[in-house]
Amino acid sequence: MIKFLDLHKMNMRFDAQFKVEFQQFLDSGYYVLGEGTTTFETNYAKYCGTTHCIGVSTGLDALILIFKAYIQLGKLNKGDEVLVPANTYIASVLSIMEAGLKPVFVEPNKATFNWEAATIKKHISNKTKAILTVHLYGQLADSEAILNLAQDHNLLLIEDAAQAHGSENSFGKRAGNLSHAAAFSFYPTKNLGALGEAGAVTTNDGALAKVVTALRNYGSEKKYENVRIGVNNRIDEIQARFLNIKLQHLDADNDSRRAIAKQYLSNIKNDKITLPFYDGTNNHNFHLFVVIVENRKVFIDYLHKNGIQASIHYPKPPHKQKALQEFSTLQLPITEYIHKNCVSLPINPVLTHEERDKIIKIVNAYL
Ligand SMILES: Cc1ncc(COP(=O)(O)O)c(C=O)c1O
Numbered sequence: 237m238i239k240f241l242d243l244h245k246m247n248m249r250f251d252a253q254f255k256v257e258f259q260q261f262l263d264s265g266y267y268v269l270g271e272g273t274t275t276f277e278t279n280y281a282k283y284c285g286t287t288h289c290i291g292v293s294t295g296l297d298a299l300i301l302i303f304k305a306y307i308q309l310g311k312l313n314k315g316d317e318v319l320v321p322a323n324t325y326i327a328s329v330l331s332i333m334e335a336g337l338k339p340v341f342v343e344p345n346k347a348t349f350n351w352e353a354a355t356i357k358k359h360i361s362n363k364t365k366a367i368l369t370v371h372l373y374g375q376l377a378d379s380e381a382i383l384n385l386a387q388d389h390n391l392l393l394i395e396d397a398a399q400a401h402g403s404e405n406s407f408g409k410r411a412g413n414l415s416h417a418a419a420f421s422f423y424p425t426k427n428l429g430a431l432g433e434a435g436a437v438t439t440n441d442g443a444l445a446k447v448v449t450a451l452r453n454y455g456s457e458k459k460y461e462n463v464r465i466g467v468n469n470r471i472d473e474i475q476a477r478f479l480n481i482k483l484q485h486l487d488a489d490n491d492s493r494r495a496i497a498k499q500y501l502s503n504i505k506n507d508k509i510t511l512p513f514y515d516g517t518n519n520h521n522f523h524l525f526v527v528i529v530e531n532r533k534v535f536i537d538y539l540h541k542n543g544i545q546a547s548i549h550y551p552k553p554p555h556k557q558k559a560l561q562e563f564s565t566l567q568l569p570i571t572e573y574i575h576k577n578c579v580s581l582p583i584n585p586v587l588t589h590e591e592r593d594k595i596i597k598i599v600n601a602y603l
Contacts, residue, residue: 238582238591240545243424245586247431253481254431261474269453269470272477277436279483280420283402284412286438288445291471292452295398295421298435299331299368301469302394302417305447306366307335308464311392316365321351321377322571324370326554328396331419332368340364341555341563343570347513349373349526353381366392371400371411373512373549374427374523379405379414392416397438399523401428402490406517412438417448422479427493427523428486430475492585493522496592500525500581503596508535508603524549525583532579535602542598547580 247254257272264270273291281289292298306312314336320328322341332339342359344351349372356367367386369377386393395418397403400411412418422434437448447464450457455466497520501511510528514520526549529535539546553575555563581595 238544238587238595240547240580240582241425241584242586243429246429246584249485249586250478250481254478257477257481258474261477267473270473272473272480273471276471276476276480276483279480280436281438283483283486284410284418284438286413286418287440288438288442290437290445290448290452291476292435292437292448293469293471294433295396295419295423295435296327296331297452297467297469298419298421298437299327299394299396300334301448301451302419302437302439302444303331303335303337303366305444305451306392306417308447308451309443312337312365317361317363318366318368319356319359319364320368321370321372322553322555322566322568323349323351323574324372324396324554325398325550326557326560327398327421328368328370329554329560331396337366338363339563341566341568341571343568344372344574346570346573348375348377349512349574350375350377352378353385356382357385360389360391364389364391366394368394368396369415370396370398371403373526374399374401374403374521375514376400376403376405376411376414376519379409379519383414386415394418398423398435399426400521401426401523402486402518403521404518406519413440416441417444422475427490427521428479428482430472430482431478432472432475434471434475434479436471489585490518490521493583494518494520496583496587497522497525499592500583500596504599506600506602509599522583524580526578526580528574528577529579530577532577535579538602539598544582544595544598546582548578549580550575550578 323344393415395415397411398421417439422430452469455464
């Protein structure tokens with residue numbers, strides 16, 4: 237069976253380095269916010285091109301901390317509206333709600349799966365105070381136009397870059413550096429994935445970085461001096477150390493994902509399968525390769541019978557989740573269509589050439 241994502245195989249590539257790192261970690265005697273964290277924060281800020289990176293516990297916490305910090309800085313107020321793509325993972329929406337803000341859902345473009353500036357613009361009201369843009373599946377969402385829109389309307393722009401490590405725009409600027417503040421997830425399945433939970437906030441806003449740094453650590457700027465009502469959302473030291481090792485391979489991994497995507501895009505030819513939009517540049521890291529197939533259950537069962545494990549991202553849109561019942565009557569047909577028909581094919585740097593060829597052959601033979 238070709239696994240959708242073989243995390244063991246992915247991480248075994250770094251087996252020896254991880255073991256050396258763990259020994260150093262153990263020997264250091266510093267297990268929380270130690271040297272590994274500081275080094276990772278410096279390296280990841282440099283990678284993204286931002287002045288600050290703050291390591292935190294998860295991607296969801298990174299988003300929540302950004303919103304809470306802007307509230308503490310007086311740039312947002314409870315009840316303010318935040319525009320968010322309807323076609324996203326629920327974490328984007330939960331972060332807005334957890335901070336006491338109001339999500340306003342905006343439909344995506346059916347071909348790119350991401351939203352566009354022109355559609356976002358139609359939803360701006362005098363209650364709108366921020367835009368949470370999501371680079372879904374790793375593809376940057378219309379980044380320059382959305383930044384211009386935010387600037388024109390004096391809105392905060394926040395990136396949910398949880399899936400977009402290393403994706404860069406036409407000026408070579410990377411995800412995490414295309415907004416006022418960005419959130420990353422290092423959940424194990426991500427292109428830069430830890431061996432457990434981890435996340436980060438990146439920003440060029442020194443004041444925001446200071447508040448987020450305090451909030452993640454009980455609201456303290458100095459040990460046992462609490463200046464804000466904070467939480468414990470610190471990044472795990474050992475995860476930061478593992479991430480430092482994997483960061484060195486991120487660009488190569490993203491290149492190999494793009495190479496597989498190009499191979500799929502030129503060789504998958506089947507009327508029943510709609511392939512994803514890709515402009516051929518580095519604005520996509522192919523965290524996921526998502527195709528549209530009607531009657532997807534039949535397709536997924538067919539793949540499975542032929543030794544290929546597929547996945548779905550995601551089966552049900554946020555506004556149709558029981559937890560978000562208050563939004564269930566919204567009319568979001570494009571989002572619903574995508575969620576109903578999307579199928580993720582395996583794409584990752586440890587997929588062998590034989591496996592890629594087999595996936596193409598089996599997908600092409602689907603009737
Ligand atoms: C788009 C998006 N936003 C936010 C998150 C939240 O990240 P985490 O799982 O690290 O909390 C994820 C992770 O799955 C995600 O895909």
